[in-house]
Amino acid sequence: MGQNRRMAKGPFRLIASDLDGTIIGPTGEASPRTRAALKAARQAGMEVVIATGRPPQFALHLPEHLNAGSTMVCSNGAITYDLESNTFLDRFAMATEVWHQVVTDLRSAVTDVSFGLEWGCDHTSESTFARVLGRHDRVPVPDILQAPAEGAHKLLALHPDIPIEDLAPRVREVIDGRLHITWSTLPFVEATAPGVSKAAALRRYCDRRGISAEEVLAFGDMPNDEEMLAWAGWGVAMGNAHERTKAVADEVTRTCADDGVAIVIERLLG
Structure with a gap:
């Protein structure tokens, strides 16, 4: 846990929060x-932005239920979506030739590895991937290289x-820097274009709003939250967070x- 920064007093203009394991539990x-x-x-004037690893199709129904704002950072920062206008504010795809080569290289290096792919508001996966996760909402593709390639934002x-x-270090x-690598609660490694992260997406959004990093309070629990917690003016890890994530938090x-999220917000609001 960070020891060289003052205890946060605010004022904060924006709260950025992960979903699963942070504000959404097992239920x-x-x-x-x-x-x-x-x-x-x-009501106190702060924006609330959800920043999740989930793709849009598994997240866009949640902000109203959570009393969050209309902007969501999805897919670990590859997509920033505005619910009011139903538009993509930012969208960063992987280069097709890069992720195709990554798949080929991983198959050579890690026997029996299986893949999923996300693009826009859609996704697909190979049969082993779907079986392990219990996903039956799509017909699996026999080879992820046959999936729609243009605009794919997460492998x-x-x-x-x-x-x-x-698996993650292997x-x-x-991949050796060709894609940005992270992982969260589910048992798969998540790869996006280089430079894509929750922190980078929030930085772009805040720059447009005239909000500094010091005015951001962030919550998270897993490695895909670490850059966000380190970037924000005050980064808060959950008590159930991964130990390495706790280590980067304030x-x-x-x-x-x-x-845990409510406890911090209640304290700050007095």
Whole structure:
């Protein structure tokens, strides 16, 4: 946990929060206390921006339920979407030739690796990937290289027998900087175009709004939140966060189940 920064007093103009494991627990919903705290923050003049690894199709229904604002950072920063206008504010695709070569290289280096792919508001995956995750909303493709290539913004890599903690460094070594690598709660590695992250997306959004990093309060729990927590004026890791994520945060709050986000917001609002 960061020890060289002053305890946050604000004023904060924007709250950026991860979803799963941060404000949404195992039930798939945010608690009434957390929703009330987010509403109170907005009433006090703060923007609330959701920053999630989820693709848009699995996230766009949530801001109204959560009392969040109309802007969402999705797919680990590859997409920033405005719900009021139903438009993409930012969208960063991987170069087709790059992710195709990455798939080929990973297949050579990691036997039985399986892939998923996201583009726009759509997704697909290979059969092993779909089976391990229990996803049956799409017919799997026999080879991810046959999936629509233009505009793909996130490549997912999963192994049925290798834990994510072991798979991630192997994937990172093979990719060697050609894509940005991270991971979160689910057992797959997530790859986006170089330079894409939640932090980068929030920085662009805040620049357009005239908001400095020091005016941002951020919450998260997993490695895909680390850059965001480090960039924000005050980064808060959940009590249930990954240990390496706690290490980059300025503060560790209570767990998601114990309304850790609400506790911090309530304290700041007095």
